Every structure is written in structure tokens, then in C-alpha cells.
Amino acid sequence: MQINSNKVSYQYLESLPIKDKAYFITLIDYKGLRIKVNPSGRISFVTYARIKGGGNPRTITHGSKEKLSLPNAIDLHLQTIDLLEKGIDPNLLKKTKREQFNSSMKFIDIANEYLLKKKSTGEHSTNHSDHNLNYLLSNKLKTFHNDTIESITLDKLEQWWRNNSHTPAASKNALMLLSKIFKHAYSTGLYYLQNNPANEFRRKMLITGQKTSKKQLDIVSEYPEYLYDLCDPMDEHRLNIITRNVIYMMTITGLKKNDILQLKAKQITDNSHITIKKRNKFIQVVPITNDIQSVLNHTYEYLYANTGIYQSEYVFYNPKTGKPITNLRKSLVKLSSSIEWEVHPESIRKSFANICDNVSIPRKHYYQLLGIRESYIPHTDTSLENEQIDKLRLSLIKVQDKINGMCPMIVPGKYDRISDLIFM
Incomplete structure (x- = not known):
């Protein structure tokens, strides 16, 4: 049958x-x-x-x-x-063979598999792949070639860093590569510990990327890494729940940081849409999709559970003070751990715009989703207004489907949406 x-x-x-x-x-x-x-x-x-x-x-x-x-x-x-x-x-x-298998898998084998996968899928250019293989892996990370990936500890990394202090820029790039290899090993079932020592070391040594708010995430190579860190399956970043929800909301809506941080409950119309007054006097309407509703529901439930009462007019607020969240920088620095530069709110918005531009939606919806044009034309007949909002909602769902499909942690039939992973 x-x-x-x-x-x-x-x-x-x-x-x-x-x-x-x-x-x-x-x-x-x-x-x-x-x-x-x-x-x-x-x-x-x-x-x-x-x-x-x-x-x-x-x-x-x-x-x-x-x-x-x-x-x-x-x-x-x-x-x-x-x-x-x-x-x-x-x-x-x-399970009976897992330990035996892990002990036979050398770091160099997993690293080569990762680089080959990235090159074959086109995520790494030939030049970038050759540099990673012939210099960073073969030279800077040679110390770890014969180690199993589980035997690479924080102590070993500290010793390696001291031995390579004469080439700080190359060592930093090699550490970034090492972090990505750990993530690859975890996501493919070749590594079972709930930590990433390369990222732990970077945080301990305060090693960060270049600071810029102008750059957008590369959709092919960097955006999936960003989504992986947002899901944080190893719980290595320990993000504040509310700031993570704000960043996730930015990711799936393309809204500006302050529009979300200053969002009030009265701006939400049932399960239909969110209204945001823009400086140039028009109103941006954001249709509420299932992904957006999951953020709102989780945030409400979390804050209510921590305070026993929803005690603020703002949607996203500090449960201790009742005041709105004001700073996302610490969380964004953590989410930049796999990227060679520091992600800023505008970087996320630009990436959202890039995805909108590559999804089959009406051009006017592209501008409306980014808050550049009026989201709908007011009518005395509210049914016509609702029809415009529903059409805009369908376009936003297409964009969000694309974003969900780019997350490397999605497992069809189990984790179909990013919200399934971060709101477990």
C-alpha cells in the first residue's frame, strides 16, 4: 500500500x-x-x-x-x-556505533567535507574556496588536522592563538572558518556536544569583525549563517528572549528598528494588521501573517509569565522596568559571530529588501512592505481596504516563505518554520 x-x-x-x-x-x-x-x-x-x-x-x-x-x-x-x-x-x-565513528573522524576530514560542499553549491567562489583550503586550513589550522573535532577544546584554541599571534588577521579568519566547521559538524550529526569552542574563544577574547552599518548580508553565504545563529540550536549565544524576538520580527518584516521597539498594542488591529505612522504623514500597514502572529503570541506569553500581568503599552518591553527595549547591540554582536563584520539593524532591513526584490511579488507591494509608499488607499467601503491588505499579506507570506527556506535548520515535517525552532 x-x-x-x-x-x-x-x-x-x-x-x-x-x-x-x-x-x-x-x-x-x-x-x-x-x-x-x-x-x-x-x-x-x-x-x-x-x-x-x-x-x-x-x-x-x-x-x-x-x-x-x-x-x-x-x-x-x-x-x-x-x-x-x-x-x-x-x-x-x-548510538552504539556513534562513539566509535566519532573517534575515527578526523578534523581534517570534516573540514574538507565542509569546504567541498560550499564550493559545489556555489556558496564559496573558486578563489575563496582555494584560499580557505590552501592557506587557512592547510597552514593556519594544521595543528588540528589529526585531532577529532570533539578533542578541540578551549585550552587548545588558546594555545593555538598564542602560537599564531604573529599573524593576527589570518588567525582571526582561520578561527572564523573553524567556527563554521563546528556548526557544519553539528548540523550533519558529526558533532554532539552542545557548544562551539571557536565561538566561545572569540567571545572570551572579544574578537569581532569590522564595524559597519552599510553592508548587507550576502544572501547566499552569510544570510543562512545569520539565520542559524538566530535559531541558536546549541544555545551558545544565550540571547535575551525579548531582544531576540525583536530581531526576528525585523528579519521577517523588514521594519525599521525603532518602529518595532516603539510598537504599541493599540497599533495592532486584531489578527489583521499593524499600522505605523511614517514621518511623511502616511500610514504603513503590515499584514499579520502566521510568522508575525507567532512572535506576538510568544512575546505576550513570555512577558505575562514573568510578570503575572501585561504591564506596558509597548509590545516589546523589559519585564523588570516595564519600559521598551532600547538597545539591540549586544545581541547583534552575538549574531555576528559567524560573519566577518558586525551586523546592524539596517543590514537586516537591506537583506529583507534584497529578498523582496528576488521574490515574485507586485512591485508596488515591494515599496509598501518597505514603508516607502502608502500601504493601501483608504475606502469608505472597508471590504475594499481589507482586500488590499489581504493581497499585501500574500506577498509578505511569499517573502517569509523564502526566508524560512534559507534557514539551514529547517527539517521538513518537523521544523517547517524558523518559529518552530526558536519558540519551542
């Missing part, structure tokens, strides 16, 4: 008939993933595929000893397929 994954529910699995022999149900939208119904009544999920480059088919059973939800099974299936495509035995997903 073949079915779509959206038909699989707890009730569906509980109602499957038990037979004398095990039988399988194929999920059409996830190639190679099957539901296995065992004679004992136990339900498990099975990945069946070949290692890239040949070899016998490999079968991996997910949930042999414990019940799994479908999203968890899909997550494990995607990890398995990723390993298969790299030519790695997916049996290494099993």
Missing part, C-alpha cells in the same frame, strides 16, 4: 491490522521511507536505500525499541539519506 505522509496520524497507526507476517506501507512523499507493521503489533519506520557510488542496499530501522512519532521518523530518515549521499554507512546513526 502507498499513502501520503499527511494521512499518517496516531489513530491511523493504532488502527493498522496485525498479520502473521510483517508488512510495509510506503510513504509516497518520502522516497525510501516505509512503515513496518510487525506481527507483534509493534510499529517501526524503515529507511531503505543504497550508499552513493554503489554497494548493497542498506536498511535502517527507526524505533526498534521505542515508539516514534512520524516527524521524528522523518527526521531520522533525512539524516540517513544525507549520510548515504556522502557514502557513509547509515548504521552509524545507531
Whole structure:
């Protein structure tokens, strides 16, 4: 039998008939993933595929000893397929073999895999890739070549930094590369510790990038890194919840920093839209999407839980003082840890504009979303106003879909939106 994954529910699995022999149900939208119904009544999920480059088919059973939800099974299936495509035995997903596998993976192997991936996808130019490989990795990071990635500690980094103090600029770039390799290893399941020693060392030594508010994030190479840090899966940045929510709101709306920091509850019309008065006397309307609503809901719930009462006219405020947030710099410095310069609010807004420009939306909506033109023409018939807002909402959703799709932490079927990751 073949079915779509959206038909699989707890009730569906509980109602499957038990037979004398095990039988399988194929999920059409996830190639190679099957539901296995065992004679004992136990339900498990099975990945069946070949290692890239040949070899016998490999079968991996997910949930042999414990019940799994479908999203968890899909997550494990995607990890398995990723390993298969790299030519790695997916049996290494099993916990019993994880330690043995990690001890056999040298830092140089993971680093080469990362650089090859970035070059093959076009995220790194040939010149940039060659510089990373032939100078930063082969020369500046040579000390760590034969180490396992888990054995590279903060103490080792401090010693390495002292030994390379004669080339501070190159050492800084090498440290940046090392940080990205740690993130690659974590996101691909090759590193399991909840910390990034390269980033810890950068914070300890106050190593930051060039200061600029003019530059925008490179959409191909830097923007995904920024979104990764915003999700912060290792909890290494420990961002203030409210300032993180403000920055996320800036990311998905393109609103100016002060428009969000000064946002008041009375500017929000139900679940429909936000109105912002601009200096040139017109009103910008921001349609409320599911992503925006998730920010507003989480912020309200967090502040109410910490104060027992929503005690300010502002949407984003300090729960201790009741006053609006005024400074995002500390959080933005942390979110710049993977980028060679310091991200500023205007950088985020410019990147949003760049994404709007590359998404198929009406040109007038581009200007309206950026607050450059009137968001809608007032009508005595409110239904016409609502229709204009609804059309603008559809364009904003397209832009937000694009932003979500660029986040490297998205896992279809489990984490479909950035909000699923940061508001867990």
C-alpha cells in the first residue's frame, strides 16, 4: 500500500491490522521511507536505500525499541539519506556505533567535507574556496588536522592563538572558518556536544569583525549563517528572549528598528494588521501573517509569565522596568559571530529588501512592505481596504516563505518554520 505522509496520524497507526507476517506501507512523499507493521503489533519506520557510488542496499530501522512519532521518523530518515549521499554507512546513526565513528573522524576530514560542499553549491567562489583550503586550513589550522573535532577544546584554541599571534588577521579568519566547521559538524550529526569552542574563544577574547552599518548580508553565504545563529540550536549565544524576538520580527518584516521597539498594542488591529505612522504623514500597514502572529503570541506569553500581568503599552518591553527595549547591540554582536563584520539593524532591513526584490511579488507591494509608499488607499467601503491588505499579506507570506527556506535548520515535517525552532 502507498499513502501520503499527511494521512499518517496516531489513530491511523493504532488502527493498522496485525498479520502473521510483517508488512510495509510506503510513504509516497518520502522516497525510501516505509512503515513496518510487525506481527507483534509493534510499529517501526524503515529507511531503505543504497550508499552513493554503489554497494548493497542498506536498511535502517527507526524505533526498534521505542515508539516514534512520524516527524521524528522523518527526521531520522533525512539524516540517513544525507549520510548515504556522502557514502557513509547509515548504521552509524545507531548510538552504539556513534562513539566509535566519532573517534575515527578526523578534523581534517570534516573540514574538507565542509569546504567541498560550499564550493559545489556555489556558496564559496573558486578563489575563496582555494584560499580557505590552501592557506587557512592547510597552514593556519594544521595543528588540528589529526585531532577529532570533539578533542578541540578551549585550552587548545588558546594555545593555538598564542602560537599564531604573529599573524593576527589570518588567525582571526582561520578561527572564523573553524567556527563554521563546528556548526557544519553539528548540523550533519558529526558533532554532539552542545557548544562551539571557536565561538566561545572569540567571545572570551572579544574578537569581532569590522564595524559597519552599510553592508548587507550576502544572501547566499552569510544570510543562512545569520539565520542559524538566530535559531541558536546549541544555545551558545544565550540571547535575551525579548531582544531576540525583536530581531526576528525585523528579519521577517523588514521594519525599521525603532518602529518595532516603539510598537504599541493599540497599533495592532486584531489578527489583521499593524499600522505605523511614517514621518511623511502616511500610514504603513503590515499584514499579520502566521510568522508575525507567532512572535506576538510568544512575546505576550513570555512577558505575562514573568510578570503575572501585561504591564506596558509597548509590545516589546523589559519585564523588570516595564519600559521598551532600547538597545539591540549586544545581541547583534552575538549574531555576528559567524560573519566577518558586525551586523546592524539596517543590514537586516537591506537583506529583507534584497529578498523582496528576488521574490515574485507586485512591485508596488515591494515599496509598501518597505514603508516607502502608502500601504493601501483608504475606502469608505472597508471590504475594499481589507482586500488590499489581504493581497499585501500574500506577498509578505511569499517573502517569509523564502526566508524560512534559507534557514539551514529547517527539517521538513518537523521544523517547517524558523518559529518552530526558536519558540519551542
